[in-house]
Amino acid sequence: MRELIYALLLLVLVSAQTTVAPIFRVGGAELQFVLLFVLLVLLLEGPRPAMIATPIAAVSLAFVMGRSPALMLISFLPLVVAAAWLDELRLPVTRFAVVAGAFAGAGIWARFVLALSAMVQGADIALGTLVIDVLLAGIVLDLALLAVASLVVRLVGFEQRPLSLGAARY
Amino acid sequence: MLVVSRYGWWIAAMLSLAVFLMLAGQFGVLQPFEGLFLRVSTPVERGLEATFRPVANVLSDAGGFDDLRAENNRLRLENETLKNEIVQLEQENAQIEDLLKALGVSSSADDTYVVSRVIARDSSPFTDRVRIDQGTNAGIRTGMVVFSSGLSLVGTVIEARDTYAWVRLITDASSKVNGQIVESQINGSVQGHADRSLTFELTQGNVNVGDTIVTSGIGGNYPPGRTIGTVAAVSGTPQDISRTVRIEPLVRMGTLEIVQVLTSFQAQRLDLD
Numbered sequence: 074m075r076e077l078i079y080a081l082l083l084l085v086l087v088s089a090q091t092t093v094a095p096i097f098r099v100g101g102a103e104l105q106f107v108l109l110f111v112l113l114v115l116l117l118e119g120p121r122p123a124m125i126a127t128p129i130a131a132v133s134l135a136f137v138m139g140r141s142p143a144l145m146l147i148s149f150l151p152l153v154v155a156a157a158w159l160d161e162l163r164l165p166v167t168r169f170a171v172v173a174g175a176f177a178g179a180g181i182w183a184r185f186v187l188a189l190s191a192m193v194q195g196a197d198i199a200l201g202t203l204v205i206d207v208l209l210a211g212i213v214l215d216l217a218l219l220a221v222a223s224l225v226v227r228l229v230g231f232e233q234r235p236l237s238l239g240a241a242r243y
Numbered sequence: 244m245l246v247v248s249r250y251g252w253w254i255a256a257m258l259s260l261a262v263f264l265m266l267a268g269q270f271g272v273l274q275p276f277e278g279l280f281l282r283v284s285t286p287v288e289r290g291l292e293a294t295f296r297p298v299a300n301v302l303s304d305a306g307g308f309d310d311l312r313a314e315n316n317r318l319r320l321e322n323e324t325l326k327n328e329i330v331q332l333e334q335e336n337a338q339i340e341d342l343l344k345a346l347g348v349s350s351s352a353d354d355t356y357v358v359s360r361v362i363a364r365d366s367s368p369f370t371d372r373v374r375i376d377q378g379t380n381a382g383i384r385t386g387m388v389v390f391s392s393g394l395s396l397v398g399t400v401i402e403a404r405d406t407y408a409w410v411r412l413i414t415d416a417s418s419k420v421n422g423q424i425v426e427s428q429i430n431g432s433v434q435g436h437a438d439r440s441l442t443f444e445l446t447q448g449n450v451n452v453g454d455t456i457v458t459s460g461i462g463g464n465y466p467p468g469r470t471i472g473t474v475a476a477v478s479g480t481p482q483d484i485s486r487t488v489r490i491e492p493l494v495r496m497g498t499l500e501i502v503q504v505l506t507s508f509q510a511q512r513l514d515l516d
Contacts, residue, residue, distance in 0.1 A: 085287060088287040088288040091363035091364055096295055096302060101369070101437055101438055102368065103367070124253050128260055136276070136280040136284075137280070139374065140365070140367075141265065143265035146260060147258075150254065154250045157249075187368050188368035191367075191368065191369035195417035196369040196370075196417040197369075197436060199369075202437040202438060203368070206437065237249075238250070
């Protein structure tokens with residue numbers, strides 16, 4: 074049953090990426106609903122399901138956006154690892170800050186990979202635009218989206234899981 | 244480092260999967276899966292698109308009510324002028340038809356279009372593309388030119404499948420269209436940018452705000468004389484080697500709903516832009 078709910082959620086968020094996200098664009102950046110899906114799986118189900126959800130989400134998004142699935146998968150890779158790394162650093166910050174850091178970092182990487190791909194395919198090499206209009210604007214959008222999603226998760230009262238694989242298990 | 248060692252197998256597995264997906268994509272193995280997925284997701288996309296379109300329209304107009312009022316007044320005047328011009332052109336057209344008949348010359352073949360609806364948009368960084376709900380089944384092929392419902396240039400079909408096609412908009416950062424200024428007949432190149440703006444690249448010549456830019460037809464990728472937009476701003480003087488000419492497209496690309504694919508025109512060189 075949970076799998077079915079996540080599948081439906083993925084379908085809606087993937088569809089929202091090509092219909093709703095372009096509306097709420099800031100500069101050259103847009104909301105990343107599908108990356109948020111992977112983060113939600115990580116927060117609510119733990120790292121193992123998130124590791125399975127990552128390629129499924131990436132390939133689904135690639136299908137809907139007509140992009141290379143390999144490129145999408147590479148753009149999605151750092152989220153799970155970044156969350157685990159930040160979590161295990163045991164920084165004196167809240168869990169939300171750790172999650173926000175991982176999500177923002179993964180968002181920067183995802184946008185950078187897609188921008189790089191566009192440049193390789195003939196787009197202008199505009200580093201100023203990339204940094205200011207895409208990457209910095211993207212961080213703002215990601216944090217805003219995460220804040221809304223976190224609020225929903227808290228209000229619904231979902232139990233949150235650890236962000237990294239237990240060291241003892243491996 | 245512990246994290247890397249613990250997640251190393253997964254990263255390696257994902258990179259291997261990426262290589263596999265890249266190879267599978269090259270040989271078209273993924274196309275049936277893509278088609279199946281889109282069959283499921285398209286109704287959801289249509290639903291979301293219909294729900295959020297009013298929001299998109301409001302946001303695209305937000306903060307510009309004064310501009311809209313001014314634009315409305317300008318358009319009203321323009322409408323009146325154009326109506327008068329239409330009457331005059333219709334009379335001239337009738338005369339031309341008569342003359343062509345008298346000379347035994349047939350006029351150029353009528354253009355044929357496939358009307359299609361925008362169902363999805365890819366606005367990832369440096370990219371501006373839309374997916375339309377007609378594909379090869381409706382006669383759409385890669386390289387065909389796409390217009391708005393009012394026949395202004397919108398973009399080019401870059402990928403066509405059975406029931407859908409991807410269109411690269413002229414505002415995409417990798418789009419280049421050979422254009423011409425109607426008023427001065429100067430040729431140049433209309434280029435999209437990362438911020439989805441449009442500029443007209445020209446070496447030298449006189450260009451003024453309000454001038455109309457059309458396709459020049461040079462290169463054979465676009466039919467000549469199709470409207471792209473108007474000059475919104477010019478920086479520099481005619482003597483400058485490089486001048487920036489910003490173009491305002493006639494169509495609002497962000498709220499594009501209906502497009503027309505010109506199926507009777509075949510691009511000559513697909514690699515030009």
